[in-house]
Amino acid sequence: MTLTPESADWLQDISGATSIEEVHHVQTLWSGYGQILRVRLNQPHWPNQASSTDASKFTSVIVKQISPPALEEQGGGHPRGWNTSQSHHRKLRSYEVESAFYSHHARRCEASCRVAKCLGQADFPSGQIMVLEDLNQAGYPVRHQGLDATGVDQGLRWLANFHASFLHTVEQADRWKDLWPIGTYWHLSTRPDEFDAMPSGELKDAANKLDNRLNQSEFQTLVHGDAKVTNMCFATKPNTPPAMVDFQYVGRGCGMKDVAYFLSSCVSESECQRNESRYLATYFEALRNAMSTRGIEQAEFTSLEISWRKLYPVAWADFVRFLEGWCPGHAKLTGYSRRMVESALDSLDDQHGHSHSD
Known part of the structure; x- marks a missing residue:
């Protein structure tokens, strides 16, 4: 599982990176609707970022590639067997909602309710793609299953x-x-x-x-x-x-x-x-x-x-x-x-x- 050629070209273009160094698979999206990748970039300068301090710091990014299976191909993809047209359309809508949240509303979130910065989004024939700040690189690398x-x-x-x-x-x-x-x-x-x-x-x-x-x-x-x-x-x-x-x-x-x-x-x-x-x-x-x-x-x-x-x-x-x-x-x-x-x-x-x- 890796970046599609069109996604890789686009990512290099929007980041200003000289090359893509590494691509690691983080996880598959629920019911096989795509994947999350961690991508290392060589010398990015992010021309669309307002401040020069931001322009070069995102050397590692999270890429969310949404490529839903056709409904008739889903088979047993859902872990609990809930494969219905309703479920399919709900998932598709959920990715549109996430895109809208990052585009229009996430800027209200301050450090007290931190969210990843969205660095770019696009739609390709193969599906939707979203590029987010890598929170591990930003100082948030710890994950828990339960909490004290x-x-x-x-x-x-x-x-x-x-x-x-x-x-x-x-x-x-x-x-x-x-x-x-x-x-x-x-x-x-x-x-x-x-x-x-x-x-x-x-x-x-x-x-x-x-x-x-x-x-x-x-x-x-x-x-x-x-x-x-x-x-x-x-x-x-x-x-x-x-x-x-x-x-x-x-x-x-x-x-x-x-x-x-x-x-x-x-x-x-x-x-x-x-x-x-x-x-x-x-x-x-x-x-x-x-x-x-x-x-x-x-x-x-x-x-x-x-x-x-x-x-x-x-x-x-x-x-x-x-x-x-x-x-x-x-x-x-x-x-x-x-x-x-x-x-x-x-x-x-x-x-x-x-x-x-x-």
């Missing part, structure tokens, strides 16, 4: 700063129309096959109501949409916030979707149970500080915190709904996630059963 308390806090702070950067009102929804109207890869309207496969029961019956509560939250931001620990790149320098990759499912939503999903990806059930209040306190403290530095008033933060804390179990339940249809024996279907589902279902009952204002 410090790592969890760093991840939650990244999310809080990202969410603060993209908070908006319903009237401002149009500014994100090139992204998913509802962020996350598991949201209900894009997962009818998995919903049909769910066992019947209370959670399935309540799926639409839970989805609506998240979508109609008064406070909306952009959610990363796949904020798992393996998409975080940690720095070698202590106390440096991590960087995040993989923005295929970024879109509007309640920040709790990212928080619940992130915690499900990096800490055990017992740690989630034991430290839930501390994790949420860390996130909301970071969010308050980030909103404050962006000139958002304390009163608005207080309202948002009250609203989003109530939606934390709802976000968990929404993710569990997806897992129950997609992979019923999944390791994330724990006692803790079940308790979150019960709490979310109880909150729906409270809404309907009481007339008092909460």
